[in-house]
Amino acid sequence: xxxxxxxxxxxxxxxxxxxxxxxxxxxxxxxxxxxxxxxxxxxxxxxxxxxxxxxxxxxxxxxxxxxxxxxxxxxxxxxxxxxxxxxxxxxxxxxxxxxxxxxxxxxxxxxxxxxxxxxxxxxxxxxxxxxxxxxxxxxxxxxxxxxxxxxxxxxxxxxxxxxxxxxxxxxxxxxxxxxxxxxxxxxxxxxxxxxxxxxxxxxxxxxxxxxxxxxxxxxxxxxxxxxxxxxxxxxxxxxxxxxxxxxxxxxxxxxxxxxxxxxxxxxxxxxxxxxxxxxxxxxxxxxxxxxxxxxxxxxxx
Amino acid sequence: xxxxxxxxxxxxxxxxxxxxxxxxxxxxxxxxxxxxxxxxxxxxxxxxxxxxxxxxxxxxxxxxxxxxxxxxxxxxxxxxxxxxxxxxxxxx
Numbered sequence: 001x002x003x004x005x006x007x008x009x010x011x012x013x014x015x016x017x018x019x020x021x022x023x024x025x026x027x028x029x030x031x032x033x034x035x036x037x038x039x040x041x042x043x044x045x046x047x048x049x050x051x052x053x054x055x056x057x058x059x060x061x062x063x064x065x066x067x068x069x070x071x072x073x074x075x076x077x078x079x080x081x082x083x084x085x086x087x088x089x090x091x092x093x094x095x096x097x098x099x100x101x102x103x104x105x106x107x108x109x110x111x112x113x114x115x116x117x118x119x120x121x122x123x124x125x126x127x128x129x130x131x132x133x134x135x136x137x138x139x140x141x142x143x144x145x146x147x148x149x150x151x152x153x154x155x156x157x158x159x160x161x162x163x164x165x166x167x168x169x170x171x172x173x174x175x176x177x178x179x180x181x182x183x184x185x186x187x188x189x190x191x192x193x194x195x196x197x198x199x200x201x202x203x204x205x206x207x208x209x210x211x212x213x214x215x216x217x218x219x220x221x222x223x224x225x226x227x228x229x230x231x232x233x234x235x236x237x238x239x240x241x242x243x244x245x246x247x248x249x250x251x252x253x254x255x256x257x258x259x260x261x262x263x264x265x266x267x268x269x270x271x272x273x274x275x276x277x278x279x280x281x282x283x284x285x286x287x288x289x290x291x292x293x294x295x296x297x298x299x300x301x
Numbered sequence: 302x303x304x305x306x307x308x309x310x311x312x313x314x315x316x317x318x319x320x321x322x323x324x325x326x327x328x329x330x331x332x333x334x335x336x337x338x339x340x341x342x343x344x345x346x347x348x349x350x351x352x353x354x355x356x357x358x359x360x361x362x363x364x365x366x367x368x369x370x371x372x373x374x375x376x377x378x379x380x381x382x383x384x385x386x387x388x389x390x391x392x393x
Contacts, residue, residue: 251337266330
């Protein structure tokens with residue numbers, strides 16, 4: 001059963017009382033919230049996700065609730081709670097949906113240690129998995145959003161889940177988070193893509209989420225073999241350059257992008273080294289989306 | 302020691318060394334500290350032997366062949382490697 005099959009009353013009561021359960025990739029998530037904007041966010045962005053059955057083991061119990069007391073009237077705020085723990089300071093209430101997404105990223109990155117978790121976008125086409133780690137400003141999410149609107153499958157715009165058991169990357173498709181100028185760039189590039197409201201003035205600037213394509217959800221139980229590792233670099237007026245990177249140097253750089261590399265220790269190093277051995281590694285400099293897409297598509301031709 | 306295709310993953314003294322046969326640099330992972338080091342492949346080869354407590358004379362012989370240098374130069378180079386890798390906590 002999909003979340004869209006539930007009545008609005010059932011969704012509201014689920015969110016308020018029992019926790020609304022759904023499946024994203026390998027994870028069963030349960031969310032509780034008393035904030036109407038979170039209800040709307042879930043209905044809009046997660047309507048095509050499968051509901052959890054009642055008997056299922058829940059991986060992540062998260063709560064996104066408004067702060068009580070006088071805060072209800074004066075500059076209302078939202079808190080994120082994961083397994084009874086509040087990892088973040090409260091944020092303004094208009095950031096509640098964004099806090100839900102950020103908080104869930106945090107919860108996955110800090111607990112799902114059956115995977116080596118790499119801070120990167122991960123997409124797939126014709127069976128080729130493409131990992132795009134990125135520092136802020138590299139254009140990772142923008143490129144990812146553009147590519148998934150041009151035939152690539154979204155596994156995640158935020159984290160690659162490299163299984164320690166089989167070396168495959170598992171999808172956990174969720175809304176794609178875009179910031180500042182990227183929002184309009186992708187709206188212009190893919191007018192058919194569905195977006196939520198722009199939330200201004202967050203810690204990351206203005207942000208908006210793009211709905212994960214349905215194709216990503218239909219294949220969310222299918223892992224992918226990594227084939228390419230591309231470090232994108234957005235640079236104004238730069239000429240497009242796809243430069244092969246040595247595997248050793250790629251390994252050094254990739255380790256900086258892994259959330260739980262130090263926690264996994266040698267197991268994490270071995271998993272990363274084995275993955276690096278399978279993939280072609282590139283530094284990719286680009287100045288605009290059209291040439292960037294050409295460059296990425298050329299990898300699989 | 303685990304050999305996979307072009308890759309050599311050697312585990313000695315809580316360190317792992319990643320090397321791709323077509324590349325000139327290797328990555329050394331120190332499991333005790335979590336630190337990574339990028340070092341020349343030939344040095345990584347010597348490091349692995351040093352970690353296995355290979356006899357000094359055998360190391361010198363290996364280095365004279367590998368680096369095409371004489372025994373005196375090899376001794377000096379080996380002393381430098383012992384000092385450098387000792388400081389990086391890569392040796393017992």
